[in-house]
Amino acid sequence: MTDPGDGDWARLRGLQYSCLPRAMASRLCAQSLAALAAASLLLGHVPVLLTLAWLALLCGSLYFGTRIDRSLHDADRRRLSSGEVNRQTLSSIVNALVWVLPIAVASLFLDPETRLKLWTVLAMLMTASAILLPGVPMGTLMFTGIVGGASVVSFLVAGMFDMAMVATAFVLTVCLGAVEGAKRFLQAKVAEAGMVEKSEVVSLLLREYEEGEADWLWQIDPARRVRGVSPRFAFALGMDTAEIDGQPFVQLVAGPAWESGQFHSSLHDLAERLKRRESFSNLLIRVTINGNLRWWELSGTPKLDEHANFDGFRGVGSDVTEQRESSDKIAYLASYDTLTGLPNRMMLTEGLGDALKYAEQWRTRCAFLMIDLDRFKAVNDTLGHLIGDQLLAKVSSRLREQMSENEVCGRLGGDEFAVVIRDATDLSRVERVAERIIARLSEPYEVDHHTLYVGASVGSAVGPRDGNTVETLMRNADLALYRAKDGGGNAHYTYEPALHAHAEERRKLEFSMRRALERNEFVLHYQPVVDAESERILSFEALVRWNSNEHGFVSPGKFIPLAEDTRLIVPIGEWVLREACHEAVNWPGDTKVAVNVSGEQLLDPSFVGSVVSALAASGLPAHRLEVEVTESIFLRDATMARTALENIMALGCGVALDDFGTGYSSLGYLRRLRFSTIKVDRSFVQGAATGNPESLAIIRAVVAMADSLEMSTTAEGVETEAELQMIRELGCRKIQGFFFGRPMPANEASALFRQWDLRQSGSAA
Structure with a gap:
């Protein structure tokens, strides 16, 4: 009678009531046969005019119900309103009330044998309603309840108690059967709708896959030669279909490397998997197409013939060059500073961590130098950020010049730079590197017709002497840098425990x-x-x-x-x-x-x-x-x-x-x-x-x-x-x-x- 709060029940009602138009002809036929049988039983006991009047009423109720059923022809493709459900239920009630009239006449004018015959006709009609309308139990319940209830009352009035009990049992059985039938019908409809939806999704995906520009199908025979070339695969290779068929798969994608034998490691991996006849998925390989380097992502599965013999490979592939370049760019941005091209703070931190591990493993020392430009803020504020950025680029270039294989420089942010010295066993090397950096960075710069002068202050800390963790070493180098800046700049200071005490005093x-x-x-x-x-x-x-x-x-x-x-x-x-x-x-x-x-x-x-x-x-x-x-x-x-x-x-x-x-x-x-x-x-x-x-x-x-x-x-x-x-x-x-x-x-x-x-x-x- 009411819809539950959860679920799309308006849609499910539509699936239920969509069976009415399809069963309309069968229902009319069953109603017509039952009406003819009932009319023949009434003739001779009831005036002809009354019988004809009843038939007219029945035809009117059937016409009313037919119009409602026809309006539900598209119920499975839309949401059904509660008003439409109520009108259909009302038509069932009207039809049932019309069939109550013969029962009332039978109680007054018909003999017991004729009553039983009429009951048989009504029982067949109730059964037909339950069978023909499995998706609309409400109409069946209303029709069976009203007609069956009237029959039971008629038997009781006539003193036919045994038939009243039989009629009651029959009505209950039909009602229960109608409810169970409706459940099974609805489950079947839901399953059918799900299958249709899945079929549409699969069709859509297949169509998108076939029409997509980046994906193709490929297959090779046991000799690893291309067979059954798809147009997409030929387009990806930049060749005609006739040229590709029968060519070695690896040779097609290797390009000039096929002649030199200098294959990329990813091609070696592909060849080994094909040789071992094992499945692979999303294998990234570097290929050469018309002299251009591309990246492909391949998936393949061995195929077997009807005798379970190996019959080559079949798979799919796509060109992921743009995605690969994007991921490489993202990886670069995550590790390098975009303005200067130097390693950023994250990469410097990782490098310092590796240097500390190396120092602990081999009982050596490493060093971390923190560099801050003197007077850079004045340049940035007076000449603008554009000049300041150009100056930073020139500073980074000079800083890179001073690095050997043992040192890595990077930008921490703003005008702060840093250097990681992997092997600083010779502590005088730290001093030499710092002095070299200060001297080079203090030379004049020519930027956009401006001659600029900035100095450099350097603070250093040696690991693991001044700290055995990255955080401690960077903090202590920063304290040394602060001491260098506090002294006027353009100088190098090495961390001392007293600096930590000074920082603590400053904090207090x-x-x-x-x-x-x-x-x-x-x-x-x-x-x-x-x-x-x-x-x-x-x-x-x-x-x-x-x-x-x-x-x-x-x-x-x-x-x-x-x-x-x-x-x-x-x-x-x-x-x-x-x-x-x-x-x-x-x-x-x-x-x-x-x-x-x-x-x-x-x-x-x-x-x-x-x-x-x-x-x-x-x-x-x-x-x-x-x-x-x-x-x-x-x-x-x-x-x-x-x-x-x-x-x-x-x-x-x-x-x-x-x-x-x-x-x-x-x-x-x-x-x-x-x-x-x-x-x-x-x-x-x-x-x-x-x-x-x-x-x-x-x-x-x-x-x-x-x-x-x-x-x-x-x-x-x-x-x-x-x-x-x-x-x-x-x-x-x-x-x-x-x-x-x-x-x-x-x-x-x-x-x-x-x-x-x-x-x-x-x-x-």
């Missing part, structure tokens, strides 16, 4: 620094900047100091680079801004405060907002805040740095260019940005004090350039009276250095103003 220092702000461990010191002529205090440079609870006083040269590497400089810089502005409010109204800002801060989107917040919270006028930056900030993202500085200038703040001349050329940025101050690095001041002509020339040029650009100049690192006098003569407007004061706490800085006032009062008196 970073951990402590992350909590330093919460613990209020940072403090600001202020170094005065004075007027070169009057020596009046013009501003203070705010300098952060760290007195750690765990590590004591930590040098700024140690924790500032660490803060920049970990980006902790951003929250520390925000704190410095707030504290400096808050303290500067207490100074005289024309005294400025200068705050150093790193590149990491400028690249932070919230930097300008933090400046505005610090000024607003402290009440310090914007013109009294000066931001100090170094030239290196323009090497990462010049556009973003310039935008941030322009926004700061728009607020009214000054911007000073610190350590001018010690980094990279900033003349272009001087033209684009209106710096308020250029600070001359202390190295030039000290050089000029000793009479160094280059330093004197540089300071004069900077002062002249600043004056022409309406910028002020500050000389850093003035420590003696002689240096002060020299700076005055060179024309610097402002001076900063130990001669006027070291960095001092805020209270001492405020005391300097009182001392100046006293000096001025004494001078006036």
